[in-house]
Amino acid sequence: MSEAASAMLDSYDKIPNKKKWLDEAGSVLQFANALEERNSLVRGVILKVVREKWSSIRLEDKSLVYDFQEWAERITKKDSKTIDNWMRTARVFIFNPKGINFPKTVDYDIVTHTLNGRVTRETVTVDFDPEKIQHSKLVAACRQVSDNEMTDKKWSALASPHVGFSEFLGVLHGDGPTLKIKERNKSSVRREGPILYRHFGPDDDVEILEFNPSEFDDDTSRVREDIRDVMSFLGVS
Numbered sequence: 001m002s003e004a005a006s007a008m009l010d011s012y013d014k015i016p017n018k019k020k021w022l023d024e025a026g027s028v029l030q031f032a033n034a035l036e037e038r039n040s041l042v043r044g045v046i047l048k049v050v051r052e053k054w055s056s057i058r059l060e061d062k063s064l065v066y067d068f069q070e071w072a073e074r075i076t077k078k079d080s081k082t083i084d085n086w087m088r089t090a091r092v093f094i095f096n097p098k099g100i101n102f103p104k105t106v107d108y109d110i111v112t113h114t115l116n117g118r119v120t121r122e123t124v125t126v127d128f129d130p131e132k133i134q135h136s137k138l139v140a141a142c143r144q145v146s147d148n149e150m151t152d153k154k155w156s157a158l159a160s161p162h163v164g165f166s167e168f169l170g171v172l173h174g175d176g177p178t179l180k181i182k183e184r185n186k187s188s189v190r191r192e193g194p195i196l197y198r199h200f201g202p203d204d205d206v207e208i209l210e211f212n213p214s215e216f217d218d219d220t221s222r223v224r225e226d227i228r229d230v231m232s233f234l235g236v237s
Contacts, residue, residue, distance in 0.1 A: 004045050004046075005094060008025070008045065008046060018056075018061040022061060025049075026071075026075045028046060029046055029075045029076055030075060040085075041086075041089060041094065041131060043086050044087050044088075044089050044094075047072055047087050047090070048087045050072075054068040085139045088139070088142055089138045089142060092138075092142045098146060100148070102128055103128045103155050105126065105127055105128060106126055106128050106156055106160075107124070107156060108157070108160035108162070109123050109124075109160075110123075110162060111162070128155070132159075133158060134164075134165065136165050137158055137165055138158075140165070140168065140172060141154070141158055144172065153171060154172055157171040
C-alpha cells in the first residue's frame with residue numbers, strides 16, 4: 001500500500017496539469033467505491049494525499065469545488081465521518097508518521113467444530129497486512145495502535161479473519177462487546193458502539209446519547225485531549 005501512496009505523490013510532481021491529476025484521483029476513488037470494504041484503505045490513502053496537496057492546487061483546477069471536504073463527499077458519495085475514518089486509518093496504518101512498530105507476523109487460532117462434537121484448534125502464523133483486515137476493525141484499533149496500547153492478543157484478534165467486529169471490540173476493550181462503564185445508584189452506563197445507555201435492570205435500558213469519540217481521535221484535532229478527559233470522566237475506554 002505504501003507503493004500506492006508513493007505513486008500518488010510522484011504523479012502529483014510529474015503531472016503539470018493539476019486539474020488532470022485531480023480528475024484522475026477522483027476517477028480512481030469512484031472506481032474504488034464499487035469495490036469491497038477493505039478497499040476503504042485505498043480510498044483513505046488517496047484522500048489523504050489529495051488533502052495534503054489541496055492548498056497547492058490552483059482554484060481554476062478544482063472544477064468549481066473549492067473546499068476539499070465538499071470535493072471528497074461529492075466524489076465518494078460518503079459523509080464526512082466516513083471520509084475522516086478512511087483518512088485516519090490510512091495515516092496510522094500506511095503513512096505511519098509516529099513510526100509505530102507493527103508486528104511483522106501475527107499468530108491466531110482457527111477453531112473447528114467437527115460433526116462428532118470434537119473441537120480442534122490450529123494456530124497459524126501470517127504476515128501482518130492491513131490490506132487484508134476488515135476495515136471497521138482497523139478504524140476501531142486506531143487509537144490504541146497510535147498510543148502503543150496493543151497487546152499480542154489484540155494484534156491477533158485484529159488480524160484474524162475469524163474474529164468479527166463485535167468480538168474484536170470485546171478483545172480491544174477487555175470487557176466484551178458491551179462495556180459497563182460507570183455505576184450509579186444501582187444502575188450503570190454501558191456503551192454499545194457509539195450509543196451510551198443507562199441500564200436500570202433486566203430489559204430496562206434508556207438511551208442517553210450517541211457519541212463517537214473516534215471522530216476526534218486525530219493528532220490534528222485541537223480538542224483531542226478534551227474528548228479524552230470527557231471519556232475518562234464517563235469511564236469509557
